[in-house]
Amino acid sequence: MKGISYSRYGGPEVLEYGELRDPKVGPDQVLVKVRAAAVNPVDWKCREGHLDALLDAVFPVIPGWDVSGVVVRPGVSVTEFGAGDEVIGYVREDFLSRGTFAEYVAAPVRTLARKPRNLSFEEAAGLPLAGLTAYQVLVKALDVQRGETVLVHAAAGGVGSLAVQIAAHLGARVIGTAGTSNHDYVRALGGEPVAYGEGLAERVRGLAPDGVDAVFDTVGGDTLKVSANLLAPEGRLASIADPEVLGHGGRYAFVRPDAEDLRHLSQLAERGVVTVHVQETFPLERAADAQRLSQEGHTRGKLVVTPAREDEEGDVWAGNDEGALYTTSQEGTF
Known part of the structure; x- marks a missing residue:
């Protein structure tokens, strides 16, 4: 899969776009096809090493904790979500490595909720962390x-x-x-x-x-x-x-992933109580530009990055389980 990563702490110049290792999907995770990932100030703070005292960095690090997307397949113990479900997540683990600035992310169920039906994927990506x-x-x-x-x-x-x-x-x-x-x-x-x-x-x-x-x-x-x-x-x-x-x-205060809180926020969004303003959307390969703009500190609402969309029918995931193929229909999803 393609995505953004960095192999050392530093400025935006350490971010590289290219091929990354496909994520393994643990028992309590779901594989999510990323439709949008929001940019947050914590992304550049992590990239510059400001959170090194709190979080180990397992390089190369894929940045990003916010995601909206579509479930490709659930892990073997997951009953909450199935293939084709639209989800949002604050996908933070206890170390830095497997972020959301990529085509796919293996997200723990504890970090996810269903996407608000009335928000676009770009808007929905800005909801979880903030x-x-x-x-x-x-x-x-x-x-x-x-x-x-x-x-x-x-x-x-x-x-x-x-x-x-x-x-x-x-x-x-x-x-x-x-x-x-x-x-x-x-x-x-x-x-x-x-x-x-x-x-x-x-x-x-x-x-x-x-x-x-x-x-x-x-x-x-x-x-x-x-x-x-x-x-x-x-x-x-x-x-x-x-x-x-x-x-x-x-x-x-430091925010923590909480599926129940996230479900409540999703419901508030569906009721029109909260809205998400997206100031600008960047293609994933321009994530460095998005982080530069975030670091300037004058954003109205959210900045979002989006991976390229497939033009072909359907989306095929060549997973890690003995080469099995997992296919999700594009209709109504991608």
Whole structure:
């Protein structure tokens, strides 16, 4: 199969497009034909070695944790999915090696849910990691309640845009920081936009004089320090960007795969509660360009990479089980 990989830590130049070893499908995995894979900041952070203290890298590493696609075949113990099922997944294992920036991925069942029927494959690929991050921080770390005021930083970004929608669905009033060009977008998501940068504290206090009940920090640094001073007396603070949040009495959060949470997000998408905005789609061979753009930090919504589509009838997988062939019809699937 074709895909993207890197054999050492470094900048975007270490990413190579070419032939990769076909994935083996374990008993608790399903083989997924990748239709789209979203780009996340953690991808370039892993590529540069920033997560080396947490995750072993088994080179060559295929990047990518988000996927939407079609099940080609399930592992021998899998009953949840069958060939032809459309799925989404936050396919993170406890090491770096077998990612989603490829034509196929062997995904553990615990990382998957059925794809929302009303989203395109590109939109659906942007839901798992960012959506799970937003959901788990708001519901589990911050315990946001109806009637509370929540401050979401980088509210137009991948995680922030979903956090605004989920917090509003929970019944909270949402204030979201964003560049002025994205203020209308934040309003459309259900938030009240404020400009980030110098004077942020005064602008937020103008909207919430008594402080905010919860802050969802996606930026860290000075933004985190300002946020700690904007809390109401019983306010809560969580960050996915800066462990210094612990020194402010807050929670440092790292998203985890959770099939039940992902199923809930898929249902919210089907109900129209959450939408995913795709800023740009790149062919898989241009994944380095997608990561460069992600690293600039000014994306509205999500960036997505897509493998080439087959033109022939059907899709044939030459698997690892004694050369057996597995065929899935193209009709209504690919």
